Amino acid sequence: MTISPADMLCFSLYSTQHAMQAAYKPLLEPLGLTYPQYLVLSALWSNDGRKVGELGGELLLETNTLTPLLKRMEAAGLVTRKRDSRDERQVRVHLTEEGRAMQDRAAHVPEGFLRATGLSIPQLAALRDQLNTMRETMRAKT
Amino acid sequence: MTISPADMLCFSLYSTQHAMQAAYKPLLEPLGLTYPQYLVLSALWSNDGRKVGELGGELLLETNTLTPLLKRMEAAGLVTRKRDSRDERQVRVHLTEEGRAMQDRAAHVPEGFLRATGLSIPQLAALRDQLNTMRETMRAKT
């Protein structure tokens, strides 16, 4: 009697995350966005003009992931990347007009995703909080 | 007042899955395994000699992911891939001696991951079931 993937929490997390990105696909594809790009835009809609490292801190991604991602978004006309004149090491990421306009074009996305999950708002919030707690526990044990 | 990634369930799922793989890394790296490779082995330990498509059905991965993954595992000496003589379209995946031996070498991994999560067994099972339910709901809405 061996444990199979279906019994493992890690697999539930892994496969549900895949299903989540698949659920976002029909919502984001018409906008020409991938899920990580949508996350970056969501971060910038809240707080524009961040440094690459600050975005990484919020999204828990390294620069080796963010730099190419941001370059693709720059090529797509969603953001600009400019070296800070005060400190030439830093790169500031700003939304373009098109990047800002995307917020309205994507206004229906959260609702669409919520429906896809089949969860109520309280259930969603509870699951989110459990996941966040578990994530922080795992991150602390470095 | 715009929603930021920290408030979004999707981001909790996304970032917790990354943290999960990071938590597995110190457990799997000494064995020379990646997390998806560990999943494939877990599936085969339960049920060896599966077809590529059957593994994909259990792990919810497509052949365009599994084929290169299995080839790397074959190169690493963990599995063999053989065309079925009955039906040459099918490829059977079998554990090698080394692949079977890995089950003992990895015996401490579940315990190590459980500790990293900081969850009790009942909490883990409850979270797993919530995630599975949500995943199946999302997958059904294709």
Added chain:
DNA sequence: CACGATTCTATCGTATGCGATACAAATAGC
């Protein structure tokens, strides 16, 4: 039994993620 449809796996192209490393700019000591 011929042959189009279906099945099963593989290949190709693109987009993440991350470890290791590189490199330039800024800072800290002495």
Added chain:
DNA sequence: GCTATTTGTATCGCATACGATAGAATCGTG
């Protein structure tokens, strides 16, 4: 004020993931 260290990004290599497509083997139907 000069250099060793630190900081902030970027680059490189490798391993997933997946949509689209290809290609071979088998099946179904007349």
